[in-house]
Amino acid sequence: MKTNLTAGLVLALTLASGLCAEEASPEIAGLEKTAKDFVAAYNKKDAAALAALFTETGEITDLDATDITTGREDIQARYQAIFEAPDAPQISIDVDSVRLVGKDLAIEDGTVHATPPGDDDVATSMDYTAVLQKGEDGAWRIASTRDREDSSDAAGQLAELAKALKGDWTATREGLRLDIAFGWDDSGNFLVGEMLATAADAKPVKTTIRIGWDPSRKTITWWNFDDGGGFSKGDWTPVDDGKWLIRTEGVTEDGEVTSANQTLTFDGPDAFVWDAGERLVDGEKQPDVEMRVVRQTPEPGAQ
Structure with a gap:
């Protein structure tokens, strides 16, 4: 059916406020900022601002690994096409975990929820994994994001x-x-x-x-x-x-x-x-x- 949520939604999502790591880290504040900036830019339909939150060679991969978008220019074009559609959704995320796995490297698992604009339309949900890299300027950017599983409820599947x-x-x-x-x-x-x-x-x-x-x-x-x-x-x-x-x-x-x-x-x-x-x-x-x-x-x- 689907609703292939990645084909355009926010599988690149990073972290939401309220994140916690296994051990307190000063890096969490930077990861939270990236997340807040992403959600704000998406819901404002600002494709350029979204693309800037990725690394130069960042990529978005769908659930079947058949649709891969690489590089800021193509990522911006991808989101711009999504936002031009009349049914472009608003998004929110729930983060299950974030792990600092190396110097300037973090992995996040969570779920993105996309709600279409129609009063009778229902939200769909997708589990994702994102890899974030810290740049020389101290900002965390998305290096890779991949859909893991469609986690919509019954209404969302329909x-x-x-x-x-x-x-x-x-x-x-x-x-x-x-x-x-x-x-x-x-x-x-x-x-x-x-x-x-x-x-x-x-x-x-x-x-x-x-x-x-x-x-x-x-x-x-x-x-x-x-x-x-x-x-x-x-x-x-x-x-x-x-x-x-x-x-x-x-x-x-x-x-x-x-x-x-x-x-x-x-x-x-x-x-x-x-x-x-x-x-x-x-x-x-x-x-x-x-x-x-x-x-x-x-x-x-x-x-």
Whole structure:
């Protein structure tokens, strides 16, 4: 999913006020200042000030070590691109430990929390490790920072998908109409949806949808229950920017075993394409289905 928090967030974060080392050290004050300056510059969207807090050859590495930014010029460009986005977050950090491991060298472990600007958006969190080096001018700068693990809570793990799915949607195909609505449940840990399928030659079918985070398998999972008694379950896997692969298995109200490989591909903020292939009902292959689903236009005067 993700929300790859590093790709731009503050994996370069250093120390927060209140840090403590195993032994008191005069260096801690300098490390604290670097941290405060970093948080202040990030939340002011000052990319130049952020880049200045890195060493000349400082680097930022993401969770998969596939996206590495090296050098102040590229680091500044990276943060500038982040800040130009309308959903650039504000950040805060929790520091677990800081260790002075050699002359003019420190290692910090902690967690960075990023909160988007929208009232309904949820924070995401990433554990990180940062290496800091003291320069000849006495200032501590970031030599390297690396993501360790996505530590978002359940809502945070769903944040990217929720942002894209929330709202009312509709689709029509060969006489079939779907009306779908998604939002957070009361706990704030699950996305819930209601889907109504109507056709001229069949009775309406209402399906309840619940999407959650499985912390044991580190995956997004969904459950679907129709009002006839059928149900299904599947895992969501991000395969590309804006595209999800969903492997679903279930049973109909008549006891027939079902399965399908589905993809959901977002096309901007107001549409997605839903493909269902390799559809089987009791072992018999069914026709593939593709539907373009669009966001419903709010009624005049709706809030």
